Amino acid sequence: MFRNFIVTTLRIAYRQRLITFLNVISIALGVAVSIVLIMHIRWELSYDSHVPNADRVFRIISENYGDNQMYWAKTSPPLNKEICDFFPEIEAAVRVCPLDIPPFVIKKENGETVKFEEKGGFFADSTVFDVFGIKLIAGSKSAFYTDLNSIVITESLALKFFGNADPIGKQLVTEGNTDIYIVRGVIPNCPKNTHWEYDFLVPFSLLRSIMLDSNKELYNSRWWAGVYTYVRIDEKAKLNNVLARMDDFTVQFMSVYGGTREEILSKRKYRLQPLTKIHFSNLEQEIAVNGNITYVWVFIISTIFILIVVSVNYINITTSLALKRLKEVGIKKITGSTQWQLRLQIMGESMATSIVGGVLSVLIVDLILPYYNEFASQQFMLSNIFVTDNLYYFISIIIGLGIVSGLYPALIITRYKPMDAIKGLKDPSSKSNKFRKSLLIAQFAVSIFMIFSTIGIYQQMKFFQNKKLGFDKENLVSIVTTGALSKHVNQNSSSFKEELVKLPAVVSATYCSNIPGSRLSVEGLRILSQDPNQPNPSIRFIRVDKDYVNCMGLKLIEGIGFTDDNPQSSRFILSKKAVDILKLENPLGKKGESMFGGEGEIMGVIDDYHFASLHHAIEPVVLEYNMGKRLRGMSTYNIIMRLAPGNTQDNLNQIEKRIKEIEPEAVISFTFIDDYLNTLYISETKMSKMFKGFTIFTIIIACLGLFGITGYNAELKTKEIGIRRVLGASRGSVVKHLSLKFVGFIVISILIGMPLAYIYITNWLNNFAFHTEISIINWIVTILITILVTYATILYHALRVSGRKPVDVLKYE
Secondary structure (H helix, E strand, O other), rough: OHHHHHHHHHHHHHOOOOHHHHHHHHHHHHHHHHHHHHHHHHHHHHHOOOOOOOOHEEEEEEEEOOOOEEEEEEEEOOOOHHHHHHHHOOEEEEEEEEEOOOEEEOOOOOOOOEEOOOOEEEEEEOHHHOOOOOOOOOEHHHHHHHOOEEEEEEHHHHHHHHHOOOOOEEEEEEEHHEEEEEEEEEOOOOOOOOOOOOOEEHHHHHHHHHHHHHHHHHHHOOOOOOEEEEEEOOOOHHHHHHHHOHHHHHHHHHHHHOOOOHHOOOEEEEEEHHHHHHHHHHOOOOOOOOOOOHHHHHHHHHHHHHHOOOOOHHHHHHHOOHHHHHHHHHHHOOOOOOOOHHHHHHHHHHHHHHHHHHHHHHHHHHHHHHHHHHHOOOOHHHHHHOHHHHHHHHHHHHHHHHHHHHHHHHHOOOOHHHHHHHHOOOOOHHHHHHHHHHHHHHHHHEEEEEEEEEEHHHHHHHHHHOOOOOOOOEEEEEEEEOHHHHHHHHHHHHHHHHHHOOOOEEEEEEOOOOOOOOOOOOEOOEEOOOOOOOOOOEEEEEEEEOOHHHHHOOOEEEEEEOOOOOOEEEEEEEEHHHHOOOOOOOOOOOOEOOOOOOOEEEEEEEEEOOOOOOOOOOOOEEEEEOHHHHHHHHHEEEEEEEEEEOHHHHHHHHHHHHHHHOOOOOOOOOHHHHHHHHOHHHHHHHHHHHHHHHHHHHHHHHHHHHHHHHHHHHOOHHHHHHHHHOOOOHHHHHHHHHHHHHHHHHHHHHHHHHHHHHHHOOOOHOOOOOOOOOOOOHHHHHHHHHHHHHHHHHHHHHHHHHHHHHHHHHHOO
């Protein structure tokens, strides 16, 4: 029986070669795109799941209230011990803090000195190994606990720094001999699907020692949010009990500043955030740029849409061919085949087509993975399909498509009586015909939805690139001052900048604590002339020098700006929103006091500008100019230069050469401001490229189905067309006649797909404080693309059939 099934299936496939080919290609494309999407979705959802007992690990976050509710990913250093003392349910806690250090200087065996600039460094408590399940490959944890100058590095760093030599006990010296670390351990490379990517760890006690010497008051402040704190709850503890007492902990922890329970909770509350949810959070001071759960849902829905389109293709084409198989089915019934045997035959054909398409899809995945990896910054390989969970989805999709696609045709084709089937019917079933039309409409509605959405996403990405930000981002390049360069700049800030501005390559230059796009610290500016009991609103702060406004192209609307060359006390320039939130009518000349710089005068007011991404509304900001000892290092952390027009690479070479002449040990890495701003939208960029690619695949799959259906319909109308040609109809009128049948389908599809896409894109755009608007152009372009693609697909068969000679078509009539 199985042999008979194979022979019958192969015979039918050969007899209907074109239709079989279209079905196989459609399934292959659909499965290939779906499995790539599923691998992407599973990757996004897998962040931090590798951590042992990940479901019991939480990050402590804070909700800050007042004039502006904000959620912070960071907490203060003292919280770690206090929360462990308060909750016996907490079995371990750890603090981590990003570590920005000068490049490591490694002396090779051949005497060559090599510098390595590494960014993945963190201060970490000794409990980091326990909480995050980090295993030591070599070395000792105890040495890491006790020696402040210990460092633990990943396998890849050990290989980079020391080759195949044993790294344990070796020194790592930073540029300018500013820091010397002893390698105490080697750990596995950090998994990529984690919200914090580390390359080396140093003891948190080192940070504590440094801050207690330099700024003890800040380190001990319970208001300062400077570190990330994680806790692991005992498996026997009831999580709800811990959550219910978080407000009690907040009150106890913050009570050192006085106030009633209500007053304390009106300003701040601490919360627990599950470790596996961090990747999709977007709090203040996140440890890295996170993902977006909305886009995961977009890809889940896209996968479902693509599989629906594939199934509709098969059902439509197969049921359209029902007339050709009715006589075969009728004869088999007369010769003794049962209805269930016939249904199993048709279901088996569907399953065989799905399996062949699934096998072919592996080759297509191999072709599209390099392109996917490039724009999604991934490293997926073909072998990833055969990982247990992915393989489960792969097989499930193939089996599911085979069953879903074959079930309806099997029920329709086998439902007729033997004699009716043998005689043949002009319309096997009006109900099935309506159902096929509904499926065709649904298929094109999905394609129209994706076309409209892709256009909207593309327009928003162009909006990001072209939006006026309130400063001139063109030709701006920055350098981070670290190591020997930082030391030189701190001692010679004015003269160093003067040397840069003398270069033909540099139009202007400025120092600042943050470049545009980075999240600024949230502090407060107390106006001395106002009531001291008045609430002090939260305001963003950036430390700058006197040339910042001019170099950045900001618009000064009041005052003369900064004039002093090297002030040892603070000067302030406020944005318009800062003036409003501080309720200042005449801000110029008023005295203010900042958190770090002390008292100073307000020297000017600038127009509001976008110092963060367009996800966020414009916030108030204060520019603080203070070159005193306490703020000098912060104020000169970045050098921003506006390059002269011309050859950019020549300009950069000039700058690098001059800096090396001034400080030979300087390590220079240029960052273009416009490029950095583009990284703020990396999630949207990835989503846009992926959505565009999968929309194209969806259209191709839908067109394959339409191609098969129009081909079959054209064959049914061959004799009719021959008669029309004999009666004088032109080829154009025949093409029009064949095309008109599908006009109604397209109109209905547009009426369904475009409003749904409009609702989706409107909601997506509302995630951004600033966004483009959906215009009539979106509607027109979508309709034109739909009509063009549909007509081009139909036109081939229409021209082919209308071009046949009437005598050849009608010679047997």
